[in-house]
Amino acid sequence: MNSGIKEKAFLRSQALGRRDALDTQYRIEASLDIANAGKTAIEVTPDSIVSGFWPIRSEIDVRPLLFAFHDGGARLCLPAIVDKTTIVFRQLVRGSALVDMGYGTVGPGPEAAILDPTVMLVPLAAFDSRGHRIGYGGGYYDRAIARLRKSGQDPVLIGVAFDCQEIAAVPHDPHDIPMPHILTETGLRAMSCD
Numbered sequence: 062m063n064s065g066i067k068e069k070a071f072l073r074s075q076a077l078g079r080r081d082a083l084d085t086q087y088r089i090e091a092s093l094d095i096a097n098a099g100k101t102a103i104e105v106t107p108d109s110i111v112s113g114f115w116p117i118r119s120e121i122d123v124r125p126l127l128f129a130f131h132d133g134g135a136r137l138c139l140p141a142i143v144d145k146t147t148i149v150f151r152q153l154v155r156g157s158a159l160v161d162m163g164y165g166t167v168g169p170g171p172e173a174a175i176l177d178p179t180v181m182l183v184p185l186a187a188f189d190s191r192g193h194r195i196g197y198g199g200g201y202y203d204r205a206i207a208r209l210r211k212s213g214q215d216p217v218l219i220g221v222a223f224d225c226q227e228i229a230a231v232p233h234d235p236h237d238i239p240m241p242h243i244l245t246e247t248g249l250r251a252m253s254c255d
Contacts (some may be wrong), residue, residue, distance in 0.1 A: 065232050067236065068232050069195050069198070069231075069232060070198070070229070072187050072195055072228055073187055073195050073197075073198070074188040075187075075228070076186050076187035076195070076225075076226045076228060077119075077186050077187075077226075079223075079225040079226065080119050080120075080162065080186075080222075080223055080225060080226055081118070083119065083121045083223060083225065083242065086138060088119065088121070088122070088223075089122075090246075091121065091223060091245075091246035092121055092122035092123070092124075092125060092246075093125055094184065094246040094247075095123065095125075095126055095244055095245070095246055096119060096123075096125035096126040096129055097131075097251070098244065098246075098247075098248045099126045099219075099244055099249065099250055100126060100129040100130065100133075102244075102248065102249040103130075103143065103180065103217075103219065103244075103249065104217075105130045105133060105135045105180055106133075106134070106135070107122075107133065107134030107135065108134075108179075108231075108237055109130070109135040109136070109176060109179050109180055110135065110136045110137075110138060110150075110176045110177065110178045110179045110180070111130045111135045111136070111137055111138070111179070111180045111181075111182065112137075112138045112139065112140065112150045112176075112178035112180070112181045112182060112216075113126070113127040113137065113138075113139060113153075113182045114140060114166065114182065114183075114184045115139060115159070115166045115167050116166075117164065117165040117166045117204075118165065120184060121184075121221055121222060121223055123182050123221055125176050126182070127153075127182075129172075130180075135155040135180075136152060136159065136176060137152070138150035138151055138152050138153055138169075138176045138178055139151060139153050139168040139169060140162070140168060140201070140202075140205070141168045141169065141171075141173075142162055142163055142164075142201070144174060146200070146201075146204060147201070147204065147205075148201045148202070148204075148205050149175045150175065150176050150177070150178050150205075151168060151169035151170075151171075151173035151175055151176070152169060152173045152174040152176050153168075153169055153173075153177075154169070157169060157170075157173065158170060164197070177209060177212075177214055177216075178209075178216050179214075179216050179217065179220050180216060180217045180219070181202075181206070181216045181217065181219065182219055182221050182244070183196075183202055183218060183219065183220045183240060184196070184197075184221060184222075185220045185221070185222050185226065185240075186222075186226065187222075187226050187227070187228045187231060188208040188220055188222060188226060188227055188228070188231065188240065188243055189227065189228055189229065189230050189231045190227070190252060190253060191230075191231075191233035191239060191252055192220070192239035192241055192242075192243065192252030192253065192254045193230075193232055193233045193237060193239050193240075194220050194237075194239070194240055196232060200236075202238075203236055203237060203238050204216065205238045206238050207236070207238065217241075217242075218238070218240050218241055218242065219240065219241075219242045219243070219244050219249070220240035220242070220243045220244070221243070221245075222243065222245055223246060224245045224246060224247055225246060227245075235252075239252065239254045240252060240254075241254055
């Protein structure tokens, strides 16, 4: 394991430890605060396709925000792992069955339509003021965003986390894609992305 990977693993562990230590009631209230802030600060129209994620472990719960966007007419999708390096985004339709996606999360099954999101709510383990993020180590989102951009699309990228997951500096590589915006329980922040 190279030193950059080791450092990211250490920083991930520290940030997730702080997240895990949050009181359950606080996490619930913070998720509702994020929904309230996000639905007014993020421009979503009836033709928007918003990707979110089903929360795992102590992760922030973006479902209230997703459903607020759905109520405004947006279509929703969730990531689906299709192999060891690739995720696609499958349409989330209320009432449809969700299947195990691995890593403790669920999503729409293979019968669901594959959509290209125009707005992406991206989970993260840690972030810094420049918008650099540490995910869970698989690189799925970086590859998915790069693939969308290569096809001519430029989705709005918004990392979502608790404030306690912010760190001083995230080590990053050229293939790591920064988040221009981070949404936390204290609101939507524009990041410097340098």
